[in-house]
Amino acid sequence: MAGNTFGKSFSITTFGESHGKAIGVIIDGCPAGLDIDAAFIQRELDRRRPGQSRITTQRKESDTVQILSGIYEGKSTGTPISLLIPNEDQRSKDYDHIRSAYRPSHADFTYDSKYGIRDHRGGGRSSARETAARVAAGAVAKLLLQQAAGISVQAYVSRVANIKLEKSHKELDLTQTETTMVRCPDEGTAQRMIELIDQVRKDGDTVGGVVTCVADNCPAGLGEPVFDKLHADLAKAMLSINAAHGFEYGSGFDGTYMRGSEHNDLFENEGGRIRTRTNRSGGIQGGISNGETIYFNVGFKPIATIMKPQTSVDRDGGEAEVKGKGRHDPCVLPRAVPIVEAMAALVLADHLLRNRNARMG
Ligand SMILES: Cc1cc2nc3c(=O)[nH]c(=O)nc-3n(C[C@H](O)[C@H](O)[C@H](O)COP(=O)(O)O)c2cc1C
Numbered sequence: 001m002a003g004n005t006f007g008k009s010f011s012i013t014t015f016g017e018s019h020g021k022a023i024g025v026i027i028d029g030c031p032a033g034l035d036i037d038a039a040f041i042q043r044e045l046d047r048r049r050p051g052q053s054r055i056t057t058q059r060k061e062s063d064t065v066q067i068l069s070g071i072y073e074g075k076s077t078g079t080p081i082s083l084l085i086p087n088e089d090q091r092s093k094d095y096d097h098i099r100s101a102y103r104p105s106h107a108d109f110t111y112d113s114k115y116g117i118r119d120h121r122g123g124g125r126s127s128a129r130e131t132a133a134r135v136a137a138g139a140v141a142k143l144l145l146q147q148a149a150g151i152s153v154q155a156y157v158s159r160v161a162n163i164k165l166e167k168s169h170k171e172l173d174l175t176q177t178e179t180t181m182v183r184c185p186d187e188g189t190a191q192r193m194i195e196l197i198d199q200v201r202k203d204g205d206t207v208g209g210v211v212t213c214v215a216d217n218c219p220a221g222l223g224e225p226v227f228d229k230l231h232a233d234l235a236k237a238m239l240s241i242n243a244a245h246g247f248e249y250g251s252g253f254d255g256t257y258m259r260g261s262e263h264n265d266l267f268e269n270e271g272g273r274i275r276t277r278t279n280r281s282g283g284i285q286g287g288i289s290n291g292e293t294i295y296f297n298v299g300f301k302p303i304a305t306i307m308k309p310q311t312s313v314d315r316d317g318g319e320a321e322v323k324g325k326g327r328h329d330p331c332v333l334p335r336a337v338p339i340v341e342a343m344a345a346l347v348l349a350d351h352l353l354r355n356r357n358a359r360m361g
Pocket residue numbers: 057105106107123126127128131241242243244301303304305327328329332335336339
């Protein structure tokens with residue numbers, strides 16, 4: 001199968017390029033009868049939209065979603081749901097200077113190597129504009145998770161470069177995430193992150209960092225014991241996001257410093273429900289959810305397009321100099337939050353539906 005489809009039982013296919021007419025998504029497998037609030041899909045898109053604050057790309061897209069099929073009188077019909085988001089503010093001229101040169105650490109060279117086509121206008125399919133389609137589909141997945149099982153998915157920015165939120169997700173009030181433009185739920189840390197991004201933007205440079213994601217109320221039993229392990233599917237989903245460079249769940253890489261005696265999550269019976277006292281497993285054991293909170297981190301690199309000259313090569317291998325032009329994000333993180341949530345919701349919705357056939361009764 002070509003690489004534009006994601007998921008098995010609840011699957012999405014996205015289409016469109018950053019500088020084409022529109023982008024969109026077809027969702028397959030959504031059961032009939034789900035209440036679909038179009039305003040909710042739009043609110044999720046608004047959280048990802050370019051031009052939303054001074055610390056994001058200034059491309060002005062309204063990202064107004066059109067529902068083309070699969071929803072009737074506010075409910076899913078069980079048929080493919082297609083959602084279209086027209087492009088309104090492409091400025092392809094900004095890319096004339098890289099008609100043949102490759103931007104360092106963007107996808108220009110690899111895309112050309114694969115297809116033999118150099119469409120220099122924006123990143124095409126490799127532009128993060130495509131993630132709008134994922135967020136629209138992720139909104140439907142969130143509604144499914146909420147209505148079918150009461151599962152919620154929330155992400156936030158936990159680090160920008162070296163400015164780190166020292167509190168864990170258990171100590172934070174995640175309802176505060178949307179109150180700061182950087183989407184960090186701690187006001188003081190958020191201010192320092194914003195100041196850093198402002199400075200980096202003035203310098204014509206970029207910074208990376210980490211998004212943390214938390215899924216609550218996930219029942220025990222979602223996932224597969226072999227290849228499609230829940231954490232493996234989450235890892236693939238997260239690493240499929242543009243500029244994502246790392247994934248860890250539960251105790252992650254820190255856990256590798258501990259001994260088994262320190263690391264194990266001991267079981268207990270809490271009023272008839274089997275739980276663990278700690279949650280270093282991040283809510284997943286053996287590829288299957290154990291009913292505890294699922295949490296993971298996604299690391300993002302500093303964005304490739306910088307407003308400083310860098311050496312490069314052109315299609316013929318000749319020397320070239322590339323300096324970023326146009327509208328770009330100085331930091332991916334504030335807009336990555338709704339994308340991470342959407343991809344997590346898609347994975348969980350897929351496994352929730354797959355799990356229906358796991359056993360009799
Ligand atoms: C929300 C978001 C916004 C992004 N904005 C830009 C941008 O303005 N300029 C840019 O060069 N890269 C941007 N990127 C990253 C590129 O799309 C990405 O680096 C590129 O496709 C190459 O893929 P890779 O970094 O995963 O190897 C963004 C990524 C995300 C998730």
